[in-house]
Amino acid sequence: MNGSNPIELSIAVVILMGTIFGFLGSIGFIRLPDVYNRAHALAKSSTLGVLFVLVGTFLFFLFEGYFSIKLFLGIFFVFLTSPVSTHLICRSAHHSHVELAKESVRDDLKEALEKDTKKNTNIAGRLME
Numbered sequence: 001m002n003g004s005n006p007i008e009l010s011i012a013v014v015i016l017m018g019t020i021f022g023f024l025g026s027i028g029f030i031r032l033p034d035v036y037n038r039a040h041a042l043a044k045s046s047t048l049g050v051l052f053v054l055v056g057t058f059l060f061f062l063f064e065g066y067f068s069i070k071l072f073l074g075i076f077f078v079f080l081t082s083p084v085s086t087h088l089i090c091r092s093a094h095h096s097h098v099e100l101a102k103e104s105v106r107d108d109l110k111e112a113l114e115k116d117t118k119k120n121t122n123i124a125g126r127l128m129e
Contacts, residue, residue, distance in 0.1 A: 011060050018052030021045045033101035035093050043086035050078050 028041025058071040094109065 007063055008060075011056050011063070014052050014059070015056035018049045018054075018056060020049075021052060022049035025049060035098050036090050036100065039086050039090050039093075043083055047078060047082040050082075051075060054078065 022045065025042050025045030028045060029038050032038045032041055054071055054075045058068060058075065061068050061071065094113065097113075
């Protein structure tokens with residue numbers, strides 16, 4: 001193909017959108033104040049960035065006449081695993097008592113975490129006796 005095809009142009013725009021999302025995610029990672037906000041920025045934008053790049057690549061090869069199961073599975077697994085892993089990282093940070101940013105964040109789970117920690121301490125104390 002010679003590059004003037006509207007399909008190729010639209011694929012290039014999709015891949016460019018993916019790189020823009022990746023760039024915005026890196027800016028969010030640098031600028032945001034704490035682990036939770038940074039993880040949110042990276043999870044949303046990098047997932048979208050990788051998905052747009054993979055979808056653009058998948059469409060390019062599809063219009064060339066190839067069906068790539070590896071790209072299709074890559075799209076599926078990134079879409080499935082990235083939000084789940086980010087949620088688990090933030091959850092473990094919260095259970096490890098990593099501090100939130102002080103400027104504008106309210107911790108709605110603080111009381112529940114304190115109750116849970118107290119309950120686990122009591123259970124561990126009883127098991128040690």
